[in-house]
Amino acid sequence: MADVLWEPTAATSRDANITHYLEWLRSERGLSFGDYDTLWRWSVERLEDFWASIWDYYGVGAASGYGTVLADRAMPGARWFTGARLNYAEQVLARATGERPALIARGESTALHEVSWETLRGQVGALAEALRERGVSKSDRVAAYVSNLPEAVVAMLAVTSIGAVWTACAPEFGVRSVLDRFAQAEPVALVAVDGYRFCGRSY
Template sequence: MKSLTDGQIIWEPTMEQIEQTVLTQYVKWLKEKKGLTFHDYHELWKWSVDELEEFWASLWEYCDVKAARKYDRVLAEQSMPGAKWFEGARLNYAENALLNDQEEKTAIFFRSEHIRKQEVSWKELKEKVASVAHSLRKLGVKSGDRVVAYMPNIPEAVIAFLATASIGAIWSSCSPDFGARSVIDRFKQVEPVVLLAVDGYQYNGNVYDKTSVVSQLIQELVTVKHTVLVPYIEKKILEVNLEDVIPWDDLLEEKAELSFESVPFDHPLWILYSSGTTGMPKPIVQGHGGILLEHFKSTKIHQGMTSGDTVFWFTTTGWMMWNLLMGGLLNEGTIVLYDGSPSFPNMDALWELAEDTGMTFFGTSAPFLTNSMKLGNKPMGKYDLSKLKSLFSTGAPLSGDGYKWVYE
């Protein structure tokens, strides 16, 4: 394979492909509804920067944001810090994510190293979110309280997040590959009232018992009033010996009506963390309204996701790409969760997953693509990837040769 030369064009969309994008439909909508004409992307971008209120108001309208109360004005205070966006609006991120009425259609496709296939329909997703939200309320969780999760990238994490958001409580998560101290350093700062955790996880063929870490979290997170345990690893492998924990299935026992707490635009949705390389990890708070509009802008307008798409990011719950993956639900598509090593039992694991799920958007890291290239992998020759529209690469720069391998 010849190396790329600087500035060499390796791919361009056809006019037909450009016409079919959501971005093109948005530009046409702006002309028809707002009398705005843009000749190229740069003109559209410049307008979005120069006319902030006009742009964000158009995004709210075009993406049909569900709100209990519309905003009084888009930008009440143009100052940094201190800008006040969409004052007066009351909405809920989870409500916008669960508007889908395609009941039996798959909402979540899940696979791990020890669970080959699991699907959750939209109907089942909404029923479980309603039950878990009801149970959290019975445990005393209210709007503004923090619910934290020490969980891998599994359907229970998505259900728990949506349930938490639906009642106006604030979500935060860490992956079980984090050590006890890393988790405590993060969670202790946000003073959670409920902890959700797994008994263990599997990675690269090895099983890791995390019950001792969960026990330590219970002892050191003094604000936690209730701990919920998800039995993720088979009980015959791990003996769970934790007192005063609530089994996950208990949260699902009671059927309930799906309901949503309408919160102000900037009400906290979730808390992420900085890496902790310069002292303690810093909590980063993001709100319902801001993330809702940013996710619509990113997934719908830029990436062009629709209800017919199947979206995947290789991620853990400790990385913000997991939070971005939740945005796939806003477009009524299917999201794909994978828990485990991308190279177990070999480097074909994710390509096989792409074929099995009919994946249209494949999100991964530059090292994964580079390693696939170096191993001489040719996924197109081995798997049916005909539904794949886009391949996302993040986490590190992808080399020119990596890009060329992707397009070849």
């Protein structure tokens, strides 16, 4: 048997999300699992029960409830939570907390900095409103030519918050690759950076 490389402290185990989930299963579903392997076995043998419990445990706030957890088991092509409609950005922002930062970022030319949930929510709302004013609506495609920056996260959440479709390419992709991808999407709007830095050079 291999050497144990790490073992959680009692406090870490007590505060772990999986511990809270196990306690929730016990109190809300009347299910008890003696160890991780037993929980895992249940999760793969009782797929519908497991995923329904995950949906409920995390309080997924769908605009409409689901009819069936797993309507079609065919792989590929399995259909999960049929009938449910939810918004990705809404799910992300619903987890906002004042205790921890929403984003921690560091760029090649920028110092490490944090973006609070309040700031993120405000920026997402402002950009979403600006997109709506420019005619972007549900099911429209918005393309982004952006680097991995906090602003890219803001833009993605703003686009998805109004039900539009997000597609993005990094500036280093090359012109041909970017044009090919964006042509397929037929975007109604473009979010773009005017340059980026890589290995100490500006492009």
